[in-house]
Amino acid sequence: MRAFPCPNCSRLNHFEVRVCPGCNATVGFDPAIDAFRFLADAATVWRDRAGHTADVVVCANNNDFQICNWLVDAASATPLCQACRHNRTIPDLSEPSVPVRWAKIEAAKRRLFYSLIRLGLPRETKAQEGAGVQGLAFDFLYDAQAEQDGNPKIYTGHDGGIITLNLIEADDAQRERIRLAMREPYRTLLGHFRHEVGHHYWSRLIENDPAQLDAFRAVFGDEREDYQQALQSHYSDDGSKIWTDDFVSYYATMHPWEDFAETFAHYLHMVDVLATAGGFDLSLATMPGQDEGLAEHSAFDPYTADARALADAMGPLAFAMNAINRSMGQPDLYPFRLSNAVVTKIAFVQQMVTTARNARSAPEPEPHAVAA
Secondary structure (H helix, E strand, C coil): CCCEECCCCCCEECCCCCECCCCCCEEEEECCCCEEEEEECCCCEEECCCCCEECEEECHHHHHHCCCCEEEECCCCCCCCCCHHHEEEECCCCCCCHHHHHHHHHHHHHHHHHHHHHHCCCCCCHHHCECCECCCEEEEECCHHHHHHCCCCCCCEEECCEEEEEHHHHCHHHHHHHHHHCCCCCCCHHHHHHHHHHHHHHHHHCCCCHHHHHHHHHHHCCCCCCHHHHHHHHHCCCCCCCCCCCCCCCHHHCCHHHHHHHHHHHHHHHHHHHHHHHHCCCCECCCCCCCCCECCCCCCCCCCCCHHHHHHHHHHHHHHHHHHHHHCCCCCCCCCCCCHHHHHHHHHHHHHHHHHHHHCCCCCCCCCCEEC
16 A cells, blocks of 8 residues: 555554554554644644544544554544454463564554555444444454464364464464475565455455355456365375466465455455555556556556456566565565466456445444454
């Protein structure tokens, strides 16, 4: 996403900021205006960049745990922001290592929700579940077994709209160990969220829509394939699974559900990266063999652009990002290849998002989560 100017001094800041380094103003993100407000007038009122006030308060998770920098309408039925209200279970904060890890998890989750809000995707909570509507909730769990010997008893995943995340994933060293053991080119907290929420949207927007389901099967294959057998085959290392250009990642080869979740996550990767580049007015020349470069022009909005436009823009930008990383002795920042088959799958996701955005109604809030 783009960098956000401080509403008090105009200094550009990252999305996670709570105090502007330029003027020391207390700031908070207000999703209603897609911008930060600052606490003004002797800390009595929140103002935007133009000086306009709003009746907003800080998220309860900032008051209670100093863990969130989003604002909430003071008249809202819940004291939690649009991201935090989806928490069903927060980790055991009595463990000394947990608060800092939970902070990392929540920061990644807010980036996820920023994208979901901008894309206009439905974001019902579990309290809003009804006929044909599955709510979204998060369980963030401390796994003592994983902390002791690195063998987790709690697995990150999705089931019935509930995304479970093992807190061990917020430990950089442990997450890198897992990445290497699983031979993955990429493993991040934000990547986990984008992948698992892809499973949620498959259930929310495809599973019970016959037309969407038929279209899904035509692109990704038949999800009625035995998942447990596919899982066993994937991890048996018997050589039967080959990562071809038809899949965005090796994990995507396992089963149509995982192919979709990986593709959905990749769509969010591309949109967010290109929105960030656009926010800095970056432009890059056309790469040999491509029709377009990354042009800076006001008409290109990655949140609404089609898959082909996204892929054409990512080509030169990905090459530049990887070159910069290599100049610092780091691995490629973007270790993926956008084949025509992958772009076709991304096009399915993009069209699904567009359809959902056009049909969406505003969600209602949910009560506070409880600690584990």
